[in-house]
Amino acid sequence: GSVVIDSGEIEHVDPVTVKAIDMTGCGDAYMGAILAGLVAGYNLGDSAHMASAVSAFAATGRGAQSSYGSGDQVIDALMGGFSA
16 A cells, blocks of 8 residues: 655555465565556556556566556456455
8 A cells, every 4th residue: 555645635545465475576566556556647546546456456466577567467466356
């Protein structure tokens, strides 16, 4: 989970629960997704929610970049409840 502050508004972002295998690179995945969301025009809160899902997906694989997955893979996992 995380807490973001946008224009003085505090938003708590709940963590996405997964069976973590390796947390290597999860922080990088989170920050990359935050930045990608902001560049795409999403606000900070929405970007943080997306980043939470991206970093959770990264924790389900081994290694850093190799565990990030594509946008479609993250969406499929989120819609499926991250079930194996």
